[in-house]
Amino acid sequence: MIRDIQFDDAGRLRHFLTLEGLAPALLYRIMDTAESFVSVTDRQIKKVPLLRGKTIVNLFFENSTRTRTTFELAAKRLSADVLSINIATSATSKGEGLLDTIWNLQAMHVDMFVVRHAHSGAAHFIAQHVEPHVSVINAGDGRHAHPTQAMLDMFTIRRIKGDFTPLSVAIVGDILHSRVARSEIHALKILGVSDIRVIAPPTLLPGGIEQSGLRVFHDLDAGLRDVDVVIMLRLQRERMSGTFLPSKQEYYLRFGLTEARLRQARPDAIVMHPGPINRGVEIDSRVADGVQSVILQQVGYGIAIRMAILSMAMHSGDAAAAAREAS
Amino acid sequence: MSYDRILIDQGRIIDPANNVDAVAPLYIAGGRVVALGRAPDGFEPDRVIDARDRLVCPGFVDLCARLRSPDVEDADAEFAEYRAAAAGGVTTMLCPPDGSLVIDSPAVVRLLREQAQNAGLGKVLPTGALTRGLNGQDLSEMGALQQAGCLAVGNGDAPVANALVWRRALEYAGFHGLLVIARPEDVSLKGDGCVHEGWVGSELGLPGIPACAETVALAQLLALVEQTGVRVHVNRLSTARAVDMLALAQAQGLPVSADIAIHHAHLTEAAVGNFDANAHAVPPFRTVDDRAGLIKGLSQGVICALCSDHHPLALDARQDAFQATLPGLASLQMLLPLALRLVEENEVTLSRAIALLTSGPAGVLGIEAGTLTPGVSADVCVIDSGREWTVNESFWLSCGRNTPYWNKAFKGLVTHTLISGRLASEL
Numbered sequence: 001m002i003r004d005i006q007f008d009d010a011g012r013l014r015h016f017l018t019l020e021g022l023a024p025a026l027l028y029r030i031m032d033t034a035e036s037f038v039s040v041t042d043r044q045i046k047k048v049p050l051l052r053g054k055t056i057v058n059l060f061f062e063n064s065t066r067t068r069t070t071f072e073l074a075a076k077r078l079s080a081d082v083l084s085i086n087i088a089t090s091a092t093s094k095g096e097g098l099l100d101t102i103w104n105l106q107a108m109h110v111d112m113f114v115v116r117h118a119h120s121g122a123a124h125f126i127a128q129h130v131e132p133h134v135s136v137i138n139a140g141d142g143r144h145a146h147p148t149q150a151m152l153d154m155f156t157i158r159r160i161k162g163d164f165t166p167l168s169v170a171i172v173g174d175i176l177h178s179r180v181a182r183s184e185i186h187a188l189k190i191l192g193v194s195d196i197r198v199i200a201p202p203t204l205l206p207g208g209i210e211q212s213g214l215r216v217f218h219d220l221d222a223g224l225r226d227v228d229v230v231i232m233l234r235l236q237r238e239r240m241s242g243t244f245l246p247s248k249q250e251y252y253l254r255f256g257l258t259e260a261r262l263r264q265a266r267p268d269a270i271v272m273h274p275g276p277i278n279r280g281v282e283i284d285s286r287v288a289d290g291v292q293s294v295i296l297q298q299v300g301y302g303i304a305i306r307m308a309i310l311s312m313a314m315h316s317g318d319a320a321a322a323a324r325e326a327s
Numbered sequence: 328m329s330y331d332r333i334l335i336d337q338g339r340i341i342d343p344a345n346n347v348d349a350v351a352p353l354y355i356a357g358g359r360v361v362a363l364g365r366a367p368d369g370f371e372p373d374r375v376i377d378a379r380d381r382l383v384c385p386g387f388v389d390l391c392a393r394l395r396s397p398d399v400e401d402a403d404a405e406f407a408e409y410r411a412a413a414a415g416g417v418t419t420m421l422c423p424p425d426g427s428l429v430i431d432s433p434a435v436v437r438l439l440r441e442q443a444q445n446a447g448l449g450k451v452l453p454t455g456a457l458t459r460g461l462n463g464q465d466l467s468e469m470g471a472l473q474q475a476g477c478l479a480v481g482n483g484d485a486p487v488a489n490a491l492v493w494r495r496a497l498e499y500a501g502f503h504g505l506l507v508i509a510r511p512e513d514v515s516l517k518g519d520g521c522v523h524e525g526w527v528g529s530e531l532g533l534p535g536i537p538a539c540a541e542t543v544a545l546a547q548l549l550a551l552v553e554q555t556g557v558r559v560h561v562n563r564l565s566t567a568r569a570v571d572m573l574a575l576a577q578a579q580g581l582p583v584s585a586d587i588a589i590h591h592a593h594l595t596e597a598a599v600g601n602f603d604a605n606a607h608a609v610p611p612f613r614t615v616d617d618r619a620g621l622i623k624g625l626s627q628g629v630i631c632a633l634c635s636d637h638h639p640l641a642l643d644a645r646q647d648a649f650q651a652t653l654p655g656l657a658s659l660q661m662l663l664p665l666a667l668r669l670v671e672e673n674e675v676t677l678s679r680a681i682a683l684l685t686s687g688p689a690g691v692l693g694i695e696a697g698t699l700t701p702g703v704s705a706d707v708c709v710i711d712s713g714r715e716w717t718v719n720e721s722f723w724l725s726c727g728r729n730t731p732y733w734n735k736a737f738k739g740l741v742t743h744t745l746i747s748g749r750l751a752s753e754l
Contacts, residue, residue, distance in 0.1 A: 097643065098646070099646050099647075119648035119651055120533050141532070144533070182530065207526070207528065208529050211526040
């Protein structure tokens with residue numbers, strides 16, 4: 001099981017690769033730790049010395065601005081030394097294999113890798129091959145998982161809604177290609193949300209979805225009825241024509257979140273989006289900027305959640321290093 | 328060491344081709360089986376193999392084994408796959424045309440046959456390419472390939488452009504009396520898939536290959552067989568639905584046969600559940616129901632052969648994220664233990680399991696192999712079916728370590744393999 005390698009021998013979080021199989025208590029602990037970091041970002045000096053002297057490498061094999069920036073800010077606010085490497089312009093483009101890249105960086109006494117990769121399972125593969133004192137944080141791998149994004153979404157929901165169990169949550173859009181959706185579904189299940197809905201055209205739903213225990217809707221109005229949380233997913237423009245969808249106009253017609261459609265949900269429902277948003281494609285501007293939207297809050301909480309996860313995983317690395325020195 | 332006259336004594340001889348299942352001595356002389364049961368007049372063995380409490384059966388005929396070594400520059404490794412075959416009881420191997428060398432010219436066919444001769448181990452039968460350079464468009468020179476020694480043609484795992492090319496290829500192969508080997512897969516439905524399209528793959532976020540990628544292509548193929556009447560062997564089926572379609576086609580009298588890879592009789596989509604690149608297979612491991620359908624096909628005779636689908640890969644080929652790794656399993660030495668496991672699990676009888684490794688595949692090729700009929704080439708293996716062993720360095724001879732069974736324990740080991748009456752492997 002993937003979750004087995006996420007913990008050290010003492011049961012502490014070492015890598016953060018997926019939410020699948022994690023205990024509710026751990027998710028709550030991450031959110032509680034993040035609460036303590038929210039206030040740090042409001043201070044004049046936005047830094048705590050928790051990871052002073054540590055080196056974190058942001059290893060982005062796939063382009064990203066938002067996630068890389070929030071990871072970088074989170075690491076800096078924890079006082080770590082941060083190195084961001086755009087792999088597309090570095091060693092692997094010269095033919096170096098993935099593991100050689102990792103091992104070379106590891107030889108420079110790196111403590112943690114934050115990895116984004118276009119292939120599902122890449123972060124897991126790297127985690128299997130790093131030294132015991134090195135941690136790996138998954139910043140999004142293929143279609144598989146984006147656990148920190150899901151955790152910041154859960155954090156946002158908890159801050160606004162409180163208890164998870166009575167909620168109805170709808171995830172709308174390109175579920176097939178979305179690592180965010182997969183991680184969110186795991187998180188919502190772990191936290192006890194009993195009514196989880198996915199709303200999408202059949203072409204954007206993964207195979208075997210009927211085995212997932214989720215409620216599947218192909219009609220946005222029906223799917224949104226009385227929900228408490230609406231999570232819109234980004235629709236990649238390259239999927240808007242050809243075999244997945246005929247056009248962005250037709251997608252917006254059937255699955256775009258407008259004010260009228262949002263009225264199907266509960267009056268106090270919140271609207272979320274992992275960003276970047278495509279206005280007029282998956283969401284209407286009036287909804288994206290409306291009172292029910294919490295999209296910008298999500299972005300802000302992303303730093304606190306990532307600070308929590310980085311500090312928790314690094315703690316395990318410290319224990320491994322101490323054990324190594326003692327032996 | 329070479330012996331002219333060998334007596335394999337007191338073994339339980341299983342020769343499904345002749346409905347033999349009896350404890351009896353087997354006599355070999357001049358590279359051929361000379362008698363079973365009663366000694367020929369004046370037979371004095373140079374070597375006696377004590378096969379008490381062991382099985383004695385024909386050498387295995389493998390319809391799909393790639394002999395490309397991942398470390399081709401390593402002289403010591405050059406014949407590793409042949410040694411693995413002999414140790415696994417495999418005496419005849421059909422090589423698909425899409426290995427390190429595309430088998431689309433008589434020169435390549437001769438090269439492979441010479442290499443096999445130099446190895447002095449298993450008998451190798453190259454499958455000629457159906458299309459030139461496996462380009463899927465232009466027919467290969469099938470007549471020349473046949474003259475060079477090809478019994479069959481196929482396009483390996485490379486796609487054929489369209490139904491018209493398939494039709495012409497079938498007609499042209501049929502004109503030469505060549506068997507056509509096809510692995511049905513619609514490439515447009517496969518897309519960039521690397522695992523079965525189902526919830527396991529969806530959870531892992533790995534692009535899926537739907538079951539219909541196989542059945543759509545098989546339906547087209549069967550329609551073309553019906554149209555042309557040309558004999559086709561379907562290689563490495565993976566879905567239950569395809570087995571049903573094949574059964575129907577056979578019932579209608581179409582000249583089609585099929586095999587499955589031995590690991591597909593055991594593994595399901597769950598095998599990749601931890602991004603285990605050693606379970607990256609072509610076709611992918613499918614559902615529990617598909618596995619059950621394949622086994623039903625084996626026991627009911629719709630599927631007549633188990634192949635190893637051996638594909639040794641260098642370590643580097645697996646050192647990446649699942650999707651970026653090359654598919655394929657090294658499995659020549661897994662044929663026997665996995666077949667015996669099917670017997671242990673009461674999925675097939677022992678006789679049927681041996682038939683699927685011997686007379687079944689030999690019948691597809693129409694060759695004089697896979698039997699112990701007196702007069703045939705003495706390709707024989709002696710099996711200690713109760714012998715426990717672990718898949719590790721001590722036993723493994725292939726250069727490829729790409730197997731999900733590494734360090735796993737099995738029962739059943741080939742103790743002796745004779746090829747044309749010569750001891751090619753002995754424990």
